[in-house]
Amino acid sequence: MPGEMNKPLISRRLVDSDGSLAEAASGAPKVGILGTGDFARSLATHLVRSGFSVVVGSRNPKRTVGLFPSAAQVVFQAEAVDSSEVIFVAVFREHYSSLCGLSSQLAGKILVDVSNPTEQEHLQHRESNAEYLAALFPTCTVVKAFNVISAWTLQAGPRDGNRQVPICSDQPEAKRVVSELAHAMGFMPVDMGSLAAAREVEARPLHLFPSWKVPVILALGLFIFFYAYNFTRDVLQPYVQEGKSKFYKLPLSVVNTSLPCVAYVLLSLVYLPGILAAALQLWRGTKYRRFPDWLDHWLQHRKQIGLLSFFCAALHALYSVCLPVRVSYRYDLVNLAIKQVLTNKSHLWVEENVWRMEIYLSLGVLALGTCPLLAVTSLPSIANSLNWREFSFVQSTLGFVALVLSTLHTLTYGWTRAFEESHYKFYLPPTFTLTLLVPCVVILAKALFLLPCLSRRLSKIRRGWEKDSAVKFTLPMDHALGQKTSHL
Numbered sequence: 001m002p003g004e005m006n007k008p009l010i011s012r013r014l015v016d017s018d019g020s021l022a023e024a025a026s027g028a029p030k031v032g033i034l035g036t037g038d039f040a041r042s043l044a045t046h047l048v049r050s051g052f053s054v055v056v057g058s059r060n061p062k063r064t065v066g067l068f069p070s071a072a073q074v075v076f077q078a079e080a081v082d083s084s085e086v087i088f089v090a091v092f093r094e095h096y097s098s099l100c101g102l103s104s105q106l107a108g109k110i111l112v113d114v115s116n117p118t119e120q121e122h123l124q125h126r127e128s129n130a131e132y133l134a135a136l137f138p139t140c141t142v143v144k145a146f147n148v149i150s151a152w153t154l155q156a157g158p159r160d161g162n163r164q165v166p167i168c169s170d171q172p173e174a175k176r177v178v179s180e181l182a183h184a185m186g187f188m189p190v191d192m193g194s195l196a197a198a199r200e201v202e203a204r205p206l207h208l209f210p211s212w213k214v215p216v217i218l219a220l221g222l223f224i225f226f227y228a229y230n231f232t233r234d235v236l237q238p239y240v241q242e243g244k245s246k247f248y249k250l251p252l253s254v255v256n257t258s259l260p261c262v263a264y265v266l267l268s269l270v271y272l273p274g275i276l277a278a279a280l281q282l283w284r285g286t287k288y289r290r291f292p293d294w295l296d297h298w299l300q301h302r303k304q305i306g307l308l309s310f311f312c313a314a315l316h317a318l319y320s321v322c323l324p325v326r327v328s329y330r331y332d333l334v335n336l337a338i339k340q341v342l343t344n345k346s347h348l349w350v351e352e353n354v355w356r357m358e359i360y361l362s363l364g365v366l367a368l369g370t371c372p373l374l375a376v377t378s379l380p381s382i383a384n385s386l387n388w389r390e391f392s393f394v395q396s397t398l399g400f401v402a403l404v405l406s407t408l409h410t411l412t413y414g415w416t417r418a419f420e421e422s423h424y425k426f427y428l429p430p431t432f433t434l435t436l437l438v439p440c441v442v443i444l445a446k447a448l449f450l451l452p453c454l455s456r457r458l459s460k461i462r463r464g465w466e467k468d469s470a471v472k473f474t475l476p477m478d479h480a481l482g483q484k485t486s487h488l
């Protein structure tokens with residue numbers, strides 16, 4: 001076997017040093033594919049487009065030859081494996097054993113395992129599909145690659161988000177060849193190490209937004225809480241105590257007094273961990289100790305929490321502009337007018353209320369208008385075009401401005417209601433009062449950290465100063481001074 005490994009696996013370099021395709025002259029490197037399914041077809045198309053000559057091995061070439069680009073040869077499996085050094089195994093794991101008849105012809109070749117197990121298979125099998133393939137073909141070199149690329153992406157060609165191709169193999173030379181192939185096809189190979197990493201590479205496509213699970217559960221939990229709270233206050237209490245049916249409020253009005261609360265609390269939960277992290281760094285006098293796991297995890301989920309907050313706030317704004325469109329709103333308006341006339345009251349105009357509403361709506365619009373700036377800089381292509389300071393300015397400073405504007409919006413909306421008994425229903429305070437707690441803690445803490453004594457210490461710590469690295473001198477008794485520390 002070692003002799004086999006001495007000769008270059010593919011006689012020509014596939015790409016030049018700048019990653020461009022080495023001229024695909026007539027001697028274009030030949031790549032083999034076993035299988036003629038969706039993945040094989042897209043792969044063959046893309047390989048041909050990238051300048052490779054492709055030979056596809058099928059159990060029934062006649063039936064499938066029409067599905068492939070004319071430049072690709074579709075032949076029986078045995079013939080296909082004979083003429084290529086690198087062979088993509090584009091069949092499912094359960095059909096690997098059917099290829100054992102080709103073992104002698106496959107000896108010394110590179111087999112690229114592109115397979116993805118289903119969730120159930122992944123749990124059922126101890127070893128990865130790639131390791132299983134390597135066990136079936138010990139005289140071959142198996143490389144795990146391209147499994148995270150869907151047949152569609154292969155067909156359409158790599159775009160920004162999904163250009164990365166995790167690659168692992170026990171044989172560095174084989175890994176290099178497949179990495180060059182990936183490069184030549186316009187993908188970004190990511191070396192994941194030995195074949196033992198194949199299990200993790202195969203688990204990737206099984207993830208379903210892993211970093212969104214906790215934030216979504218948090219947002220749903222908050223919505224359920226606020227919806228139940230508002231239902232109790234706005235629908236149940238009038239029904240139980242005044243016999244009034246306000247169930248029509250359930251689909252829109254109760255939603256529109258719950259969603260903003262979720263948006264607002266989530267927004268404050270984006271900036272609370274930064275506060276806790278800063279407080280911890282101040283308390284410890286160093287930044288060189290890990291945060292507790294829960295805080296670490298929370299810091300890593302700020303993006304998702306922030307985007308969910310923006311989503312809820314945008315819905316809230318949409319719902320709010322729908323309020324005056326509702327029939328119930330118009331009935332109330334007309335009934336109010338009739339009541340005014342019947343009671344011979346002059347025109348209704350409470351200056352304070354007018355101002356209050358103008359201001360809180362305007363603040364809401366400003367608060368919401370700031371969020372898209374943060375959301376846009378969340379996009380990797382935009383974030384990559386900003387330097388760290390710009391990113392931090394938008395995310396940290398503008399984000400905080402959005403939080404302050406939302407607080408002012410909520411306070412002017414709530415106005416004096418928190419102090420008026422009539423707004424307490426079933427002894428429950430108005431909903432907006434519940435939402436103010438966390439944001440006010442964040443805003444006060446941020447203001448506190450702006451105090452020179454704290455901000456200077458915090459920036460020293462963040463530049464690497466440590467309290468405990470101070471060398472402690474105990475001065476001789478005749479010096480009246482207490483223990484002094486000086487810092488290295």
Ligand SMILES: Cc1cc2nc3c(=O)[nH]c(=O)nc-3n(C[C@H](O)[C@H](O)[C@H](O)COP(=O)(O)OP(=O)(O)OC[C@H]3O[C@@H](n4cnc5c(N)ncnc54)[C@H](O)[C@@H]3O)c2cc1C
Nearest residue numbers: 270271274302303306307310374375377378395396399462
């Ligand atoms: C719509 C929306 C989208 C969002 N998108 C993203 C996103 O794409 N990515 C993302 O990360 N967050 C995102 N967020 C969350 C949030 O905006 C950021 O995490 C933001 O950086 C948090 O700012 P902060 O001031 O709380 O904390 P930080 O910015 O973490 O820290 C506060 C300040 O302390 C300093 N600092 C903090 N830690 C250290 C340290 N260890 N060493 C030295 N200096 C330090 C920084 O200079 C910073 O100015 C988003 C939020 C929203 C609402």
Ligand SMILES: NC(=O)C1=CN([C@@H]2O[C@H](COP(=O)(O)OP(=O)(O)OC[C@H]3O[C@@H](n4cnc5c(N)ncnc54)[C@H](OP(=O)(O)O)[C@@H]3O)[C@@H](O)[C@H]2O)C=CC1
Nearest residue numbers: 035036037038039058059090091092095098115116150151
């Ligand atoms: N579809 C996708 O988007 C992606 C697929 N993959 C992986 O690519 C592999 C192929 O997927 P896909 O193309 O969708 O599957 P298909 O079922 O479309 O194709 C599989 C191919 O395997 C061959 N085959 C089928 N049955 C047998 C059998 N009993 N014995 C031997 N060979 C058989 C057939 O080729 P023939 O009859 O010509 O011999 C068939 O075309 C899988 O491992 C999948 O996990 C990875 C990433 C994305």
Ligand code: HEM
Nearest residue numbers: 257260261263264313317320364365367368406410431432
């Ligand atoms: C275009 C933007 C916005 C508009 C037009 C708007 C409008 C409104 C309206 C009309 C109300 C009263 C709801 C009702 O009584 O049914 C309200 C309440 C509220 N809004 Fe907004 N808002 C906007 C943005 C925001 C943002 C960005 C936040 C926070 C992230 C927010 C948080 C709140 C809160 C917490 C309440 C109080 C809900 C309650 O206690 O019942 N709003 N807003």
Ligand SMILES: [Cu+2]
Nearest residue numbers: 117121122125
């Ligand atoms: Cu498995």
Ligand SMILES: [Fe+3]
Nearest residue numbers: 210211214297
């Ligand atoms: Fe997580």
